[in-house]
Amino acid sequence: MNPLSSPKPTEVAPIRNRIASIDLLRGLVMLIMAIDHLRDLLHHGHPNPTDLHTTTPVLFFTRWITHFCAPAFVFLSGISAFLAGRRRSRDQLAGFLIKRGFWLIFVEIVVIDFATSVDPFYHLIVFQVIWAIGASMILLGLLVWAKTTPLTIGIIGLIICLGHNINDVLHNHSVDTDLVWRLFLSARGFTTADSLGSGHFLLIAYALLPWTGVMLAGYGLGTLYSGDAAKRKRTLTVLAVVLLLVFGVFRGFNIYGDPVPWSIQNNDILSIISFLNVTKYPCSLMYLCLTLGMALLVLAGTEKSGNRFTRILIVYGNVPFFYYICHWFLAQSITIILFFSMGHHLNEVNNEKFAFPFSPNNAGLPLAGVYAVWLILVVLLYFPCRWFGQYKKTHGQWWLSYL
DSSP: OOTTOOOOTTBOOOOOSOOHHHHHHHHHHHHHHHHHHHHHHHBTTOOOTTOTTTOOHHHHHHHHGGGGHHHHHHHHHHHHHHHHHTTSOHHHHHHHHHHHHHHHHHHIIIIIHHHHHOOTTOSEEEEOHHHHHHHHHHHHHHHHHTTOOHHHHHHHHHHHHHHGGGHHHHOOGGGGGOHHHHHHHOSSSSOOOEEEETTEEEEEOSOHHHHHHHHHHHHHHGGGGGSOHHHHHHHHHHHHHHHHHHHHHHHHTTOSSOSSOOOOOSSHHHHHHHHHOOOTTTTOHHHHHHHHHHHHHHHHHTTTOOSHHHHHHHHHHTSHHHHHHHHHHHHHHHHHHHHHHTTOOGGGSOTTOSSSTTOOTTSOBOHHHHHHHHHHHHHHHHHHHHHHHHHHHHOOBGGGGGO
């Protein structure tokens, strides 16, 4: 069978030869991600983990380890898009990416926003990581449709990642009053909610273009997975070391790449925290060098990894979107159950807090309790993820490629 031949329009051939290292890394970051979401929902008092005046080392690193999730997930989406193109024509791949991108944006607004707010009237619409992936897929699809080569796409992504922090130096803060600017390339991070009228608001958590750069870079790097595994491992290792060296030098001397410079603090641990406290909103160059450097090391080191733990991770990594949706609903359900079981009442629901209304400051668990709930959540999700992964391997319905 010609590897470039495509399935019928109404059917997608099941993927039987997945790349284990990609699924392993994807599964790892999906599990870590749930820690942060449960911390947002359940941690009593909801202290800011990155505020050096109030944080603790355990709290900071609980947040910091989850910094690796979004970049790795977006980057791997780019690699997966390239791999999907090996069994589709250029036009088919472009069409698939554009349609899937719009589908992801729809899911973000309709499904994920409801899961986080439990608000059927959608008073707050939040553009988070799924929106960033979906919109980036649309832009990637347009580049593929325009017959842009993978190498060129990768270079475009690299330029975006390297260059967008110029805004930290050059931009006029008044520009951030413009919604379009903040939607695509905010230099002010997590923006305030914009009124959409009638008590509805839009919050842009993920400015688009910096994350698009990550996906385009991943797409360009996907070409490595068409060649020799040993060469790929060496290349991934070299790239990882380069990224981490750039992070060490540029961050160490506060040269460029993050709007918030680090500084010496009152003690060594706080100084380390200041050094590692890179900017996620929007994703700074230093944030990407650190997180993607570590992600590439994992990809390089797990080319031939096979043990019980890695097989468990792959179960989650086989069905990341399915896991992502399920984990939000399960996490919110656990939050509501704990809210009432701990003696709280409806009048304590924070109606002014459009996201996480069952997570007022006077409710919740200590950080150790959050970790205990996280362990329960990932165990509970293992079985439906394993079932759905097996279903995808043995069935070829067209809609499975959208989940």
